Amino acid sequence: MREFVEFFADGDSEVGAPPGWPELAVAALRPLGPKVIKPWPIPDPPPLQLCFEFDYYPEGLETIQAQLRRQGLSVDYWVRCEHTAAEVRQAELLVTGPGRVLTSVEDTLRWKDVTVCRYCGTRTAHWQFESLQIVEPPQGAELANVDHWPLVCSAELAQALREAQVTGLALVPVGLDWPVQWYGLLTTHELPPLATSPSRLVPNPVRTPQCVANHLWDAKTLLAYRRQELGAADFNHTYEYFGGVETAVRLLVISQRVYRLFGEVGFKRRNGYPVEVVD
Ligand SMILES: [Zn+2]
Numbered sequence: 001m002r003e004f005v006e007f008f009a010d011g012d013s014e015v016g017a018p019p020g021w022p023e024l025a026v027a028a029l030r031p032l033g034p035k036v037i038k039p040w041p042i043p044d045p046p047p048l049q050l051c052f053e054f055d056y057y058p059e060g061l062e063t064i065q066a067q068l069r070r071q072g073l074s075v076d077y078w079v080r081c082e083h084t085a086a087e088v089r090q091a092e093l094l095v096t097g098p099g100r101v102l103t104s105v106e107d108t109l110r111w112k113d114v115t116v117c118r119y120c121g122t123r124t125a126h127w128q129f130e131s132l133q134i135v136e137p138p139q140g141a142e143l144a145n146v147d148h149w150p151l152v153c154s155a156e157l158a159q160a161l162r163e164a165q166v167t168g169l170a171l172v173p174v175g176l177d178w179p180v181q182w183y184g185l186l187t188t189h190e191l192p193p194l195a196t197s198p199s200r201l202v203p204n205p206v207r208t209p210q211c212v213a214n215h216l217w218d219a220k221t222l223l224a225y226r227r228q229e230l231g232a233a234d235f236n237h238t239y240e241y242f243g244g245v246e247t248a249v250r251l252l253v254i255s256q257r258v259y260r261l262f263g264e265v266g267f268k269r270r271n272g273y274p275v276e277v278v279d
Pocket of ligand 1: 210
């Protein structure tokens, strides 16, 4: 696995970046060995933003981010993990997501807000699949999402999953029409809390001291679990919720068996990012 980092420093912070902020950012980040430093806009000084590209994850990056924030800069970074085809094939578990994005018929995508945390107000959506109507028919075996939100599974893929007797999965018919074309995909098995280094997990900025640690904004790396705690099913969701306060979501984690099955039944846009399992 290789990690690539893009670190952005921005002169347009809420508190107002100090004069000479680009020099501060460069002095802090150059010793970490960025491959490229790109000012934007180019070439007109002064830059509004600097981007530092790394072809590895520099140790202590979170400390430097915190230091620059204290100095009044607006800073954030992205981490992209790249895996070889062999690493994907060998992974026990993979995070997966939809292929294409489908469209709902107007006013048919409905949900109930469910409170995840009463202290900070983090909520998640419980989708009402029975009222949903989807414009596009399935294209064979596929997973897709509707208006970028709920995950649905085509009838053909649902049939293959049933025949394979996969665990941890519940399928809910979409709409009331017969035959069913799409099923809402729900997971019934929850993974234990992540064993990923806490420095790589970004807490939700709304978190209060009373909040439990299950709502996060982002993970700046791949997910990791301890083997003895794992006990995974074929379909799982993370204990943690990710993303915003109003629509926090759990990630879908599948077994290698399911990932392979996706390939065998011709799900062309299947995707999978390995999860690390540590002893
Ligand atoms: Zn909370």
